Each structure stands twice: as C-alpha cells, then as structure tokens.
Amino acid sequence: MKYAVIGDPISHSLSPIMHNANFHSLNMNDSYEALHIPVERFNQIREIIEEKDISGFNITIPHKERIIPFLDEIDAQSETVGAVNTVKIVDGKWIGYNTDGLGYVTGLKQVYPDLENAYILILGAGGASKGIANELNKFVQPKLTVANRTISRFESWTLDVNAISLEEAETHLDEFDIIINTTPAGMDDNKEHVISLKHLSPNTLVSDIVYIPYKTPFLEEAEAKGNQIYNGLDMFVYQGAESFRIWTGNQANIQEMKYAVLKNLKGE
Ligand code: NAP
Numbered sequence: 001m002k003y004a005v006i007g008d009p010i011s012h013s014l015s016p017i018m019h020n021a022n023f024h025s026l027n028m029n030d031s032y033e034a035l036h037i038p039v040e041r042f043n044q045i046r047e048i049i050e051e052k053d054i055s056g057f058n059i060t061i062p063h064k065e066r067i068i069p070f071l072d073e074i075d076a077q078s079e080t081v082g083a084v085n086t087v088k089i090v091d092g093k094w095i096g097y098n099t100d101g102l103g104y105v106t107g108l109k110q111v112y113p114d115l116e117n118a119y120i121l122i123l124g125a126g127g128a129s130k131g132i133a134n135e136l137n138k139f140v141q142p143k144l145t146v147a148n149r150t151i152s153r154f155e156s157w158t159l160d161v162n163a164i165s166l167e168e169a170e171t172h173l174d175e176f177d178i179i180i181n182t183t184p185a186g187m188d189d190n191k192e193h194v195i196s197l198k199h200l201s202p203n204t205l206v207s208d209i210v211y212i213p214y215k216t217p218f219l220e221e222a223e224a225k226g227n228q229i230y231n232g233l234d235m236f237v238y239q240g241a242e243s244f245r246i247w248t249g250n251q252a253n254i255q256e257m258k259y260a261v262l263k264n265l266k267g268e
Helices: 015-025 039-051 076-081 100-111 127-137 151-156 166-171 217-224 233-248 254-265
Strands: 002-007 031-036 056-059 086-090 093-097 120-123 145-148 162-165 178-181 205-208
Touching: 002 015, 002 039, 015 031, 015 233, 015 254, 056 233, 076 093, 076 100, 076 127, 086 233, 100 127, 100 233, 120 127, 120 166, 127 145, 145 151, 145 166, 151 162, 162 166, 205 217, 233 254
Parallel strands: 002 031, 002 056, 120 145, 120 178, 145 162, 178 205
Antiparallel strands: 056 086, 086 093
C-alpha cells in the first residue's frame, strides 16, 4: 500500500522517515512519501492522490482545513477541531480524522500520570490547541484554561473552557500544574517568547508542542528555572502511530518511529 503526507512546504517533513521506519520494522512492503501540494494545485487533490493509488495520507500546514470540502466523511474529533490531519481511502471514499490531540495527550499521560486532576493552561487557540483541549476535556476534571493573543478566536470554539488573554495567563501562571504552548512562537529560528514565565511555580510541568528546535526558548527558560519540561516530539510520533492504526488496524512500532526521528534530528 502507498501512503503520503501533503503540505507546502513539505521537503523537511520527517513523516516519511518515521512511517517508513515503522513499515520496515514490521516487515511491511508499504511506502510513504512527501507530496508538495501548493495551494494553487489543491483543487486537483483527488486526481493527484488517486493517480498515485494512495490508500491514506496525512495533511500538514497549510491544508488541514482546506482538505475538508474534498472529503466524503469526517469523524467527530475533526468536526470539533475544524481540521483534518489524516485521510483514509476506503473503496474510493475519503474519510477524515484528526490524530493531533490524541497524539499529544497519549504522550502527556506518560510524563504526568495524574492528568485527570491537573489544572491545565493551554497557550494558543488554533487547530492543535483545539484538538488537545478536546481530548483533555474528555477526562480532566478541573476546567481547562485556554489563553490566546486574539480573543475573538474563541468565537469559533464550542468546547467548555475558561478563555482568557495571554496577559491574564501571565499573571496567573502559578495556579497551573501544566502549561502547554501550542503557538508557533519559538519554532525554527524564531526566538519569540509567547508569555513571560515570571510567575511560574517550580512544580509546574512546562510543555511546548514544537520539537524543532528540540528545546524552544520557552522550554529553555522553564528548564533554567528548574521546571520539568516536555516537548512535542512524542506528539508527532503518537499522531503518526494513530494514523497508521486508522489506515491498517495495527499497532505501530512506537520505539522505531521515535528512534528514526531522533536519529534524523541529531543529523545521524
Ligand atoms: P494555527 O491553527 O495557525 O494556530 C496558531 C495559534 O498560535 C493561534 O492561536 C495564534 O494566535 C497563535 N500565535 C501564532 N503566533 C503567535 C505569537 N507570535 N504569539 C502569540 N500567539 C501566537 O496553528 P496550529 O495548527 O494549531 O499549529 C500550532 C503549532 O503547533 C505549529 O508550530 C505547529 O508546527 C505545531 N504542531 C506540532 C505538532 C506535533 O506533532 N508536534 C502537530 C501539530 C502542530 P492568534 O489567534 O492570535 O493568531
């Protein structure tokens, strides 16, 4: 079977390395490639995918919302989030899923086992934030708090959360057990800090869903204060593993997937 990830840009995507390592470790002959699809060609997406005889694919920036009108069905999570990162093709029918939220929360449970009782602050209110908030809302008891730069973003939110500004978040930081940055501030060479960590409590777990760089300036600052930190690498691996489960019905080899990504990040 053939699989792919579509996006623009896409050449730096680690999804092919990760999925092909998984196929290889499971003795599967399947393959996974990166397809560069600029916005201008997006209306031909069904022809492009069908011509290549692809059985399932991932969608990354900037097409996670754009793909929806091309699908025959979407699952409940994608409906709530308003974005799709996984498509499964069954007898020509395109079905959309969103595995980002589950991917993050699966990893977070392992580093913070008492997640059910945690007071959690999410910074950012985009697609990734909504997916994570929806997953956490299924079992975390205290009401989630989500802070965003643009308050009007919450108008499209149907989830029950405390919606606040980044400024409010800064002054109440010590009330949270876990702080999750879902904004791209700090990604790649961006040295921006999404908020000041002045009021951070030493017991708070500080997380960022970005993993390139491996430690964003936000995580570096938290670590320098002595806090436990947690980046977005596991999220990437588990969202991929969940896509694989949706496509094949099988469990992925998480260890091999993570190892392949880490090896690439270290430049080995
Ligand atoms: P998105 O839908 O575009 O949302 C971006 C959010 O970040 C918005 O709430 C935006 O606020 C906020 N934001 C952007 N720049 C900011 C800044 N300089 N200061 C403060 N807030 C800022 O993006 P997304 O799809 O949720 O993705 C967000 C990040 O997660 C990206 O870096 C992406 O690469 C990463 N991600 C990682 C994984 C993984 O597997 N680890 C998976 C998915 C996404 P406004 O509303 O004010 O514009």
